[in-house]
Amino acid sequence: MPVALIAAISVTATACESSSGDGAGTEAGSTPAAASGAADYHPTPYDKLKDGGTYTTAGTFDDQGNPFHVNGTLQATRVWAWYNANAITFSPTGEVRYNPDYFSDVKVSVEGGDQKVVLTINEKAVFNDGTPIDWTAIKATWKANNGSDEDYAASTTDQYRQITGVGRGKNDKQAVITFKGVNASWPSLFTTFLHPKAAKVDNFNKAYVKKAHPEWGAGPYTVGKWDTHSGNITFVRNPKWWGRKGRLVKRVYVNLEQTAQVNAFKNGQLDSVTAVDAESLKQLKGLKGTEIRSGGSPFVYSLYFNAKSAVLGDKAVRKAIQESVDRSQLAKIQFQGLDYGEPLPGSALLYSFQKGYADNVSAVLKYGPDRAKKELDAAGWKPGSDGIRAKDGKQLEVGYTMVGDEPLDKATAGALAAMLKPVGVRLSVKKADPADWAGIVNERKFDLIISGNRSMDPFGARYLCETYCSDSDSGLTGAGSPELDKEIRATSDIADPDKQTAAANKVERKALQDYARLPLYSGPSTYSVKKGLANVGATIFYNPLPETVGWEK
Incomplete structure (x- = not known):
């Protein structure tokens, strides 16, 4: 998909995370040297799976x-x-x-x-x-x-x-x-x-x-029902498939709100569910006939700055805000109760468990609210009687679009507001419906927003332009320059993958100095799964072939 990647496909963050550059991801002394690269999905050979059964999860079409x-x-x-x-x-x-x-x-x-x-x-x-x-x-x-x-x-x-x-x-x-x-x-x-x-x-x-075209598809499964009213989808075995037939009789997506998914799993309506936070993990642990599968995650969630917005068009303001964000504190909020830790992410391209990874964020950014205050002073943003800075008669107020209404979403928004207020920045939190998320980011209707990307392949350097080019349709920030675009695109001509990665790291450090994207966290991939369900769980870069997903004999 893009091929490969949707490489970084945007998904709504369920919460926030952290990252300053010089802080830890969890309690002092407990942060591992790298994020988890473990996979946990009960790998099972095709011939060990029974013929039949249904696999149902929450989900719908976008x-x-x-x-x-x-x-x-x-x-x-x-x-x-x-x-x-x-x-x-x-x-x-x-x-x-x-x-x-x-x-x-x-x-x-x-x-x-x-x-x-x-x-x-x-x-x-x-x-x-x-x-x-x-x-x-x-x-x-x-x-x-x-x-x-x-x-x-x-x-x-x-x-x-x-x-x-x-x-x-x-x-x-x-x-x-x-x-x-x-x-x-x-x-x-x-x-x-x-x-x-x-x-x-x-x-x-x-x-x-909002449509499927099974006639243009190919594979062991095809569309059985695509219900535009309920949002449910059912895939069935494809009689025109020439390979090994799918072990499952049906693959079903049921359209459920996040808050309803855990209960649906507990009631036996779903066969697996994502544990998105400590509360859901607590409810899912120890359920009869189920098991927790947890491993690493090829996700990176970032705080995006709309460089085209009125107030964030000033790079000095963007830099000061990034210097004021205590990413490690946000990480504690996100990972509380998950028994998980990771170093703060230093790149939007590679993960710390990958060869060639470099902490490019730390190379260009240090957490420092006092430094941020001085830089805002120098840029002409002076504190008012209420502590909020102003310039040319306009207060330094920045919007933060909170997608969703989960406790972690609220906790993150509150923490960000508390971090920025002492520096003289008022954060105005705007709640948005998750259904509106695509329009918000694609039309750049935000000042600040948190969004995540999942790498569908391990070739991080390949997405340097998609991530940072000023003319990239996938770029959410509007930052960058034609000059930097040339340097970014030149990395694609480097034949040796190790040298290409090294060059991409060097250019990413330049791109991060636009201060328009701040990597926050990756987090674990954690699922509760019915026992016997094979090839489902935390897979990192692996996407099991549909015909190999099923139930053990």
């Missing part, structure tokens, strides 16, 4: 169901994967795995400094409408995402732009992809692909809005 679209979300990616191709996946730690049901052979070579990838597509592979899956699907996916046609609202284009062509190989079932230079992260571009009809611009942008 407004935009095309994961390649700039408005695609993590939930859209997860739903898409149940009725579309999962051609390339990754192990929990990020090793590439090719699915022979789609790509029967993959060859990568470098000639004259340029990379060539030859994908041989399974002879049996066919879309549900009868269209053969062949080289034209790979070409159509590339064309829709390479930025050559600006009418496509694609999530990420830079890596696709490095492809110079997609051609027919020895027959229609072979796609030859040629690159300018070498691209070590190319598998992330084709983890899934589009039906040529779905890749037409109008369909790409609009066809999946």
